[in-house]
Every structure is written in C-alpha cells, then in structure tokens.
Amino acid sequence: MVSYIRRDYLATPMFGKPIKMVLLGGGELGKEIAIESQRLGVEVIVVDRYDWAPAMHVAHRRYVIDMLNPVAVKSVVEKENPDVIVPEIEAISYEALEDLESKGFLVIPNAKAVRIAMNRIELRKFAAETLGVPTTRYSFAENPDEAVDACDKVGYPCLIKPEMSSSGHGHVKVVEPNPNIVKKAYEYAVSHARGRSRRVIVEEFIQLETEFTVLTYRYVGDSAVVTEVCEPVEHWRYGKYHYIESWQPSKKSREILGKAKEIGIKVANGLGGLGIFGVEVFLGKDGRILFSEVAPRPHDTGMVTMASQELSEFAIHVRAVLGLPVPKPRILTPAASIAIYTDKENIWAPRIIGVYEALKIEGVDIRVFGKPFTYRDRRMAVVLARGRDIDEALEKARKAASYIVVE
Ligand SMILES: Nc1ncnc2c1ncn2[C@@H]1O[C@H](COP(=O)(O)OP(=O)(O)O)[C@@H](O)[C@H]1O
Ligand SMILES: [Mg+2]
Structure with missing residues (x-):
C-alpha cells in the first residue's frame, strides 16, 4: 500500500x-x-x-x-x-x-483506476454495476453476431464504441436494425481500437440536452483524503465526438448541477487515489442525468478553468498529487474556451495566424500548444475568453477563434 x-x-x-x-x-x-x-x-x-x-x-x-x-x-x-x-x-x-x-x-490516481478508466467495458461495469450510478442502456459484444444482438437489446439509434480508444475514434452510430449495417459498424469500431481487442460496448444513443464535465478531486486532508467538486463545466460538441467549446459556470438549474456533482463524487471516490477526475455527465432531452465516462486526470474541456477559476484544473491536480491542501476554488468570472484544430496534414513547425485580431478582443487569451507538426484534426491551441456572462464570453471566444488559422 x-x-x-x-x-x-x-x-x-x-x-x-x-x-x-x-x-x-x-x-x-x-x-x-x-x-x-x-x-x-x-x-x-x-x-x-x-x-x-x-x-x-x-x-x-x-x-x-x-x-x-x-x-x-x-x-x-x-x-x-x-x-x-x-x-x-x-x-x-x-x-x-x-x-x-x-x-x-x-x-496518480492509482494504477487500478487508470486500468478501469481506460477500458469502456470495465468502466461501465464498475460505474453501473458496482457503484450503481445511472448510465445509458448498454450491452457488450466481441464478434459481429453478438454486436447484432447487443444492438437489438439496447435499441436504435445506438452507438458502437471500441473497448479502448479516445477522442471518439471508432465510434459508429447505428440508426436502424439492419444486421449487415451493424456488422460493418462493428468491424469499423474494432479496426479503430487501440490494441487488438475485438470487444465493443453498444450504448443507447441519447438525445443530448447538454454535456458536463464534473471536475472532482481528492487531496490529502488533515486526517483523511478529502473529496471536493468544482462547479460543472458545460460543453457542446455540435454532433461531433470531440471537444469544441466549453464554458463555466453552467446556467442549468441547481438541481441538475447538484445531481451531476453527486455522480462526480461517487465516481471519484469509487476509483479512489489522489488528483482530479474529469467525470463526463450527460443531460438528456428527456431529463435523465447519466454518467458517461471519466478521465482520471485533467480534462480537455476543463481548460476553461484557466480563465474562470481561482485554481485551474491543472493547479488543483498538481497540489492534490503533491499532498498539498486544495480548498475549493471560487469561480472568478464566467469564461469560455474554444479548441483550435487544424485540417492540414503534416505541416512541420506550423504557425498560428490571426492572433493579432484575436487578442485585440478584451478578455481573450490563447494557449499555443507548440506541437511540432500537424495532422488532420489535430488540436493545436485553445482560445480562452472572459466575459460579464457566459453568452458574452462565448461570443468573444468564437469571434477570436474565427480569426485563427493554422498554416
Ligand atoms: N450514448 C451516447 N449517446 C449520445 N451521444 C454520445 C453517447 N456516447 C458518447 N456520445 C457523444 O460522443 C462524445 C464522445 O464520447 P465518449 O464516450 O466520451 O468518448 P471519448 O473517450 O472519445 O471522449 C460524448 O462527449 C458525446 O458527445
Ligand atoms: Mg469523453
């Protein structure tokens, strides 16, 4: 131990x-x-x-x-x-x-948590069956025939995801009960998996009202490990599977945010250890609040906390993993973030162009990651914006991001 x-x-x-x-x-x-x-x-x-x-x-x-x-x-x-x-x-x-x-x-947070969180099947069993947190309906499969059964069981539309992958790689939405389509979707999913596993999870595809990342963290308190939760970060992906925009605080009701936070705390405590967890929570159009997955580390959508919170998710993580106290950080201002992607393949030493116009907007800031080369859909920078309220922050972030190109 x-x-x-x-x-x-x-x-x-x-x-x-x-x-x-x-x-x-x-x-x-x-x-x-x-x-x-x-x-x-x-x-x-x-x-x-x-x-x-x-x-x-x-x-x-x-x-x-x-x-x-x-x-x-x-x-x-x-x-x-x-x-x-x-x-x-x-x-x-x-x-x-x-x-x-x-x-x-x-x-950090501990080896077992890392193992569970990287595997969608392990994680789903742990969350839904061990911890009893609400999730989408799901089923597992490890060959094309099982995938057809799993989709039928979950219902349509559904989403097939490889057991291990990230950034939406290998996710396929299936809209109708057609065995040939399901089998093709299954093959696509496993061919985009990390590693050689042929296992997939099939999830009910829910109509999203919005999505939250509940940044929950565990640090060494005076006598025991303390679990604390930040105000949920809200984000929207415009039907894509990767992070595009996020903002904090959310304007959703206290009741909804409270339920999301409860899920964050349950999952972080279930996994244990020290540090921050990005607990992903869905709010469905039908009002359901469901656990989706967790990153046992800072979360990309949480980059907005560099602008909004007294301590960013990174500062929290570092303090927590070093054994330092982390009193709950206040939100200093509403803020938004927008990820800057490139669609260019293999540019060496790319430049981030348009920053003069972008940074002329009051309250706007940029983080350039410094990745030495591009590939299609690679994230290269993030725009941060502070505003009087979320609408203003988002508007500024979008305006700033619209000036920026990677070449
Ligand atoms: N069951 C689902 N129903 C509807 N949308 C989903 C579902 N699962 C995932 N998504 C969408 O896809 C995104 C990425 O899925 P996720 O499981 O978090 O994969 P990743 O590990 O790539 O982040 C989610 O943030 C959400 O927008
Ligand atoms: Mg995710």
Whole structure:
C-alpha cells in the first residue's frame, strides 16, 4: 500500500533532494500540469512517444519511448525514481503502472483506476454495476453476431464504441436494425481500437440536452483524503465526438448541477487515489442525468478553468498529487474556451495566424500548444475568453477563434 503524505515543504529542482514528477504523456494538458509543477519548484520529467511534445518544452528532462512497452516505462521511472507518477494519456502500459505501484511508487490516481478508466467495458461495469450510478442502456459484444444482438437489446439509434480508444475514434452510430449495417459498424469500431481487442460496448444513443464535465478531486486532508467538486463545466460538441467549446459556470438549474456533482463524487471516490477526475455527465432531452465516462486526470474541456477559476484544473491536480491542501476554488468570472484544430496534414513547425485580431478582443487569451507538426484534426491551441456572462464570453471566444488559422 502506498501511503499518502501531507506535504509541508517544497524543494529545489535539480539540486539537493528535489521533489520529482514523472509525467507519462506530454500533450497540452501535460504542459499545463508541468507549468503548475514548475511554479512550485518541482523537478519535471516528461515522457512521450514523440520528441518535443508540448510538455517537454517546459520540463527539466524528457524521454521518447514506446509508452505501451512496460519495460520502457519502468526503466525510465526506475532511473528517475520520482515522488509521483502522473499519467496524462490512456495509451500507457498499465502493467507497468501496477508493477511500479506494487514497488511503492505513487501512481496518480492509482494504477487500478487508470486500468478501469481506460477500458469502456470495465468502466461501465464498475460505474453501473458496482457503484450503481445511472448510465445509458448498454450491452457488450466481441464478434459481429453478438454486436447484432447487443444492438437489438439496447435499441436504435445506438452507438458502437471500441473497448479502448479516445477522442471518439471508432465510434459508429447505428440508426436502424439492419444486421449487415451493424456488422460493418462493428468491424469499423474494432479496426479503430487501440490494441487488438475485438470487444465493443453498444450504448443507447441519447438525445443530448447538454454535456458536463464534473471536475472532482481528492487531496490529502488533515486526517483523511478529502473529496471536493468544482462547479460543472458545460460543453457542446455540435454532433461531433470531440471537444469544441466549453464554458463555466453552467446556467442549468441547481438541481441538475447538484445531481451531476453527486455522480462526480461517487465516481471519484469509487476509483479512489489522489488528483482530479474529469467525470463526463450527460443531460438528456428527456431529463435523465447519466454518467458517461471519466478521465482520471485533467480534462480537455476543463481548460476553461484557466480563465474562470481561482485554481485551474491543472493547479488543483498538481497540489492534490503533491499532498498539498486544495480548498475549493471560487469561480472568478464566467469564461469560455474554444479548441483550435487544424485540417492540414503534416505541416512541420506550423504557425498560428490571426492572433493579432484575436487578442485585440478584451478578455481573450490563447494557449499555443507548440506541437511540432500537424495532422488532420489535430488540436493545436485553445482560445480562452472572459466575459460579464457566459453568452458574452462565448461570443468573444468564437469571434477570436474565427480569426485563427493554422498554416
Ligand atoms: N450514448 C451516447 N449517446 C449520445 N451521444 C454520445 C453517447 N456516447 C458518447 N456520445 C457523444 O460522443 C462524445 C464522445 O464520447 P465518449 O464516450 O466520451 O468518448 P471519448 O473517450 O472519445 O471522449 C460524448 O462527449 C458525446 O458527445
Ligand atoms: Mg469523453
């Protein structure tokens, strides 16, 4: 068992006895985790599968390895001997994390939670059957015939998703009970999975009223781990499967937000460990409030908290994983965020153009991730905007984003 410490000191990076963090995954979320860690004098080591990933630009050291190779992951961690291991992506060898945890390393939030959360089938069983939180109707399948049965059982329209994938990869909506279409959809889903699994989850496709990310976090309190929840972030995807816009606070009723927060707390406590969890919750047009999935780490839609909250989701995560207290941050101002994607394939050292006009708008800010090359639909930057209210913040963010192109 790893025991948690209540930390009463910070240290000097590179010299003496630094506090060391190994970040497994160095994307834009990792970059902000690294910056917040640097602010507290933590020595930051970033590991990713390609060189000069965003977080590597703000790290003390960096490693480029195959993150799914347990030997590679363990050799970096054992060499660095960090105080804390912070996974930032799902595509990491969880065998390595479990092994490292059993050797006494602190894995965030904990190795088992990482394993459950990266697998849609495990996660759904855990949430719906173990914790008893409400979810969409679902069924599982591992071959085309089972997929047909699963879709019939769940009803139409339904959504087939591979057991493991992220950013909507391999999601297929099926609208009618046609076995040939279902079988094709199943093959598409498994061919876009991470790894070789042939298993899928079939979910009832619900008509969304809106979506929330409930940022819930666990930190070391005076005598026990404390669970706290931020005001839900609301986001809208315009029928796509990836993050486009998010804002905070939500204008939905206190009752709805309260139920969403309850789900966040249940799921975070169920998974346990330390750090922040992005708990994804659906509000259906029929009024149902349902758990969808959870990222045991900061969430892309939560980037808006860099503009809206006293402590961003990244600052919260860093404090929590270091054993520092994290009193609930207040919302300082309504704010919105918009992700900037590129549709260009393989541009080396792209430029983010249009920023002069964008930044002329009062209350607008941008984070450029610094990814060294593009591919189609890659996220390259995020626009943040503050406003008197959500409508104004969103309007400013949209206006600013409309000026920006990646070339
Ligand atoms: N059962 C569903 N019904 C309707 N929309 C869904 C359903 N599941 C997912 N979606 C939509 O797809 C998005 C991505 O799905 P999600 O399961 O969160 O995958 P990912 O791991 O790629 O984020 C959700 O945010 C939501 O907009
Ligand atoms: Mg999701």
